[in-house]
Amino acid sequence: MKLRIKFSKKGPLRFIGHLDIMRYFQKAIRRSDIDIAYSTGFSPHQIMSFAAPLGVGVESEGEYFDIEANSVTTADDMIKRLNAEMAEGMVITGMRILPDNAKNAMASVKAASYRLNWKEGYAPEYDLSAAVARFHDQKEVTYVKQTAKSTIERNLKEAVYELKAIDDRTVYMLVDASSAGNVKPGAVLECLAGFYNREYNSNAVQITREDTFTDSVDGVFLSLGEVGETF
Amino acid sequence: MRQLALSDEILMKIEKPARYIGHEINSVVKDKNTVDVRFCMCFPDVYEIGMSHLGIQILYDMFNRFEDTWCERVYSPWPDLDAIMREEKIPLFALESQEPVKNMDFLGITLQYEMCYTNILQILDLAGIPLINEERTWDDPIVIGGGPCAYNPEPIAPFFDLFYIGEGETQYRALLDLYKKDRAAGISREEFLRHATNIPGIYAPACYEVSYDEQGIISEFKPKYADVPEKVRKEVETNLSDTYYPVKPVIPFIKSTQDRLVLEIQRGCTRGCRFCQAGQLYRPIRERDVEVLKQYAKELIENTGHEEISLSSLSSSDYSQLEELLLFLIDECSKKKINISLPSLRIDAFSLDIMSKVQDVKKTSLTFAPEAGTQRMRNVINKGLTEEVILDGAKLAFEGGWNKVKLYFMLGLPLETDEDIAGIGALCNEIAKVYYETVPKEKRNGRVQITASTSFFIPKPFTPFQWAPMNSQADFREKAYKTRQGIISQLNQKSIKYNWHDTDVSVLEGVFARGDRRIAKVILDAYKSGCVFDAWNEYFHYDKWLDAFDKNGLSIAFYNERERSTDEILPWDFIDIGVTKAFLKREWERAQRGEITPNCKEQCQGCGAAVYGSGKFCFE
Numbered sequence: 001m002k003l004r005i006k007f008s009k010k011g012p013l014r015f016i017g018h019l020d021i022m023r024y025f026q027k028a029i030r031r032s033d034i035d036i037a038y039s040t041g042f043s044p045h046q047i048m049s050f051a052a053p054l055g056v057g058v059e060s061e062g063e064y065f066d067i068e069a070n071s072v073t074t075a076d077d078m079i080k081r082l083n084a085e086m087a088e089g090m091v092i093t094g095m096r097i098l099p100d101n102a103k104n105a106m107a108s109v110k111a112a113s114y115r116l117n118w119k120e121g122y123a124p125e126y127d128l129s130a131a132v133a134r135f136h137d138q139k140e141v142t143y144v145k146q147t148a149k150s151t152i153e154r155n156l157k158e159a160v161y162e163l164k165a166i167d168d169r170t171v172y173m174l175v176d177a178s179s180a181g182n183v184k185p186g187a188v189l190e191c192l193a194g195f196y197n198r199e200y201n202s203n204a205v206q207i208t209r210e211d212t213f214t215d216s217v218d219g220v221f222l223s224l225g226e227v228g229e230t231f
Numbered sequence: 232m233r234q235l236a237l238s239d240e241i242l243m244k245i246e247k248p249a250r251y252i253g254h255e256i257n258s259v260v261k262d263k264n265t266v267d268v269r270f271c272m273c274f275p276d277v278y279e280i281g282m283s284h285l286g287i288q289i290l291y292d293m294f295n296r297f298e299d300t301w302c303e304r305v306y307s308p309w310p311d312l313d314a315i316m317r318e319e320k321i322p323l324f325a326l327e328s329q330e331p332v333k334n335m336d337f338l339g340i341t342l343q344y345e346m347c348y349t350n351i352l353q354i355l356d357l358a359g360i361p362l363i364n365e366e367r368t369w370d371d372p373i374v375i376g377g378g379p380c381a382y383n384p385e386p387i388a389p390f391f392d393l394f395y396i397g398e399g400e401t402q403y404r405a406l407l408d409l410y411k412k413d414r415a416a417g418i419s420r421e422e423f424l425r426h427a428t429n430i431p432g433i434y435a436p437a438c439y440e441v442s443y444d445e446q447g448i449i450s451e452f453k454p455k456y457a458d459v460p461e462k463v464r465k466e467v468e469t470n471l472s473d474t475y476y477p478v479k480p481v482i483p484f485i486k487s488t489q490d491r492l493v494l495e496i497q498r499g500c501t502r503g504c505r506f507c508q509a510g511q512l513y514r515p516i517r518e519r520d521v522e523v524l525k526q527y528a529k530e531l532i533e534n535t536g537h538e539e540i541s542l543s544s545l546s547s548s549d550y551s552q553l554e555e556l557l558l559f560l561i562d563e564c565s566k567k568k569i570n571i572s573l574p575s576l577r578i579d580a581f582s583l584d585i586m587s588k589v590q591d592v593k594k595t596s597l598t599f600a601p602e603a604g605t606q607r608m609r610n611v612i613n614k615g616l617t618e619e620v621i622l623d624g625a626k627l628a629f630e631g632g633w634n635k636v637k638l639y640f641m642l643g644l645p646l647e648t649d650e651d652i653a654g655i656g657a658l659c660n661e662i663a664k665v666y667y668e669t670v671p672k673e674k675r676n677g678r679v680q681i682t683a684s685t686s687f688f689i690p691k692p693f694t695p696f697q698w699a700p701m702n703s704q705a706d707f708r709e710k711a712y713k714t715r716q717g718i719i720s721q722l723n724q725k726s727i728k729y730n731w732h733d734t735d736v737s738v739l740e741g742v743f744a745r746g747d748r749r750i751a752k753v754i755l756d757a758y759k760s761g762c763v764f765d766a767w768n769e770y771f772h773y774d775k776w777l778d779a780f781d782k783n784g785l786s787i788a789f790y791n792e793r794e795r796s797t798d799e800i801l802p803w804d805f806i807d808i809g810v811t812k813a814f815l816k817r818e819w820e821r822a823q824r825g826e827i828t829p830n831c832k833e834q835c836q837g838c839g840a841a842v843y844g845s846g847k848f849c850f851e
Binding site: 043057089202 | 243249254591
């Protein structure tokens with residue numbers, strides 16, 4: 001059966017990249033004796049799918065991966081066993097059984113919510129709530145991304161579903177995180193800073209992903225952690 | 232959560248920040264206020280290389296079992312971070328506490344290859360520890376070296392306070408106890424170092440003086456003080472089944488170079504290949520009990536969750552319980568879906584059967600190490616592998632479905648002739664021939680792929696070839712060219728690929744391997760002119776090294792190309808490894824006559840290592 005596992009990633013471990021986090025969980029799952037299913041062949045690997053990769057340096061309270069399990073006990077027991085194997089900063093916060101026809105974690109992702117907080121010793125160089133209001137007032141907010149080969153333009157108004165200032169140093173946003181249209185939260189801050197002819201300093205802001213979402217039938221985003229059944 | 236030594240800004244800017252943040256599973260964090268001794272273990276190369284090394288994991292585990300000691304780790308900061316640390320004056324820090332290395336009581340540096348010597352200076356420099364031992368005070372940690380290169384510590388002697396000669400399991404406890412006692416007694420650093428020389432295996436370079444004759448050959452090497460021993464005897468762990476073993480090794484977040492669990496099955500080797508330093512240094516041969524190894528394997532798998540396990544030893548095929556161990560591992564690992572990475576095994580029906588069980592035959596290659604192209608040359612080096620054995624092994628393998636073969640050779644061996652070099656191509660051709668004769672056309676999976684690699688022979692201390700001249704760079708290049716010519720003139724040359732090593736690094740490695748104390752100045756000057764990470768091609772600057780030799784009036788040829796007289800005082804003569812100089816001399820003479828010497832298993836050769844009283848074949 002398919003299980004969805006939710007975890008948070010904070011502290012020094014935010015400097016561990018996505019591929020290494022996958023390897024980290026493969027080992028943790030072996031240590032905790034979770035009855036995971038393996039592929040066949042000379043080098044069998046665990047059947048596992050991660051939702052949205054998290055950038056290096058970003059913290060998260062809503063990360064997900066799915067595994068195929070041969071058997072389960074209870075979610076509480078399995079969470080406890082996995083948590084006994086976690087490094088400081090990683091916590092397993094939930095586990096559910098997915099319906100057989102559920103899309104895997106990666107294919108499910110449609111949106112993600114973020115909290116962006118100016119670190120100690122730094123402050124925004126403009127008024128956050130005014131900047132957010134200006135964002136909402138505009139019909140189009142164009143983000144221009146320069147890559148080695150081309151220039152990509154994106155209207156952020158279509159990709160930012162929610163944006164609000166929580167206080168004078170914290171912004172909340174819900175943005176497109178689908179594989180085709182993923183928006184980096186820093187891009188939004190770049191545009192806000194751009195309103196005031198300022199540069200966005202990525203070192204000044206701690207980004208925390210709050211949760212990852214899929215789309216539901218009624219058009220409301222549904223947390224990946226709410227798909228499936230508790231056990 | 233422990234504060235990181237590096238700011239977010241720096242960590243986001245550098246390559247692989249995970250190298251510097253610690254926090255790995257199974258790393259040990261203690262309360263610094265409850266320990267008496269803080270020890271920092273260093274592998275002077277980048278994290279991924281250092282984390283692949285079993286020796287450090289053994290000592291890390293041992294030290295941390297001592298209640299009064301906290302052992303941490305440090306590796307060479309990669310050049311990107313090195314530049315930032317110098318610019319922003321960030322002192323080198325240990326991974327666990329993220330505190331400066333300078334705060335430690337000991338800095339232990341493992342010396343696994345000669346080309347890491349400038350990295351030692353980088354470590355000391357970034358830590359803010361004076362590079363030269365005599366300039367240090369009690370504000371600096373005791374800098375202690377160990378590992379294979381410590382068997383000729385002279386080229387780096389001025390950079391170290393102490394060297395530990397031999398296996399670390401035996402005398403570190405005594406050294407820490409002496410340190411605690413002397414510190415409590417308020418004794419000077421110099422006096423502590425002098426006391427330490429009375430612990431077996433401990434060498435304090437500053438307590439010895441060396442003089443040279445007009446040719447530059449050592450005329451005298453002696454202790455400065457009456458209570459300092461003249462000879463330092465190598466330490467040996469006599470019972471491998473009842474000692475420290477890291478069953479909870481630290482697991483890196485990022486992939487290390489050898490990303491697998493390691494079971495060390497034995498130490499030492501009975502084969503007596505005359506070019507091989509490890510074969511002499513780690514005598515006598517000692518096996519680890521197979522039941523102990525099974526237990527370790529189970530615990531390692533449980534404690535790490537690793538997906539691969541491998542065996543470590545100089546010659547795994549010689550381990551007496553290999554079959555039992557491998558069958559156990561295959562069973563245990565298939566239950567837990569763990570890959571077994573096999574070491575190089577002697578190719579026979581048993582090993583091929585095992586290999587076909589754990590690897591995809593189509594994807595893997597077989598390895599032979601004939602080391603030389605003709606039987607005459609193999610007799611000179613005492614490599615007991617005949618052409619017949621190689622061809623029989625290859626035939627068996629081809630029948631089993633393999634079609635990739637790797638062959639390792641050395642160029643520049645003592646007494647080598649053009650015939651021996653031509654023999655390399657000829658042997659490769661014979662193997663290809665065996666393939667085409669053995670495997671019928673319809674069963675062939677393309678052409679047989681033979682890869683021949685040559686390295687340049689570097690004479691090492693404590694081998695019968697320690698007196699032998701090493702080839703010059705020009706010789707090496709010519710020999711590599713001749714090898715290539717020899718290969719492309721073969722009928723089956725299209726099936727043979729040839730690789731050879733760079734010569735510049737080999738030349739320096741030769742000087743460091745057999746150099747004396749005067750070489751330290753060359754290393755220091757090369758470091759000051761920007762040399763570091765010399766083992767990495769992209770950072771190796773041969774011209775800077777040549778300048779450093781010139782500046783110090785020292786000649787590479789003096790160290791490499793001269794045949795040493797067996798009466799000469801060698802820089803490492805003060806070390807006693809059990810194996811006697813008389814035995815090595817006898818072997819050097821037999822080599823010159825092309826005589827082979829039997830394996831210890833067949834007949835004791837009286838090498839001297841029996842004094843340790845623990846060799847498996849020393850008393851049978």
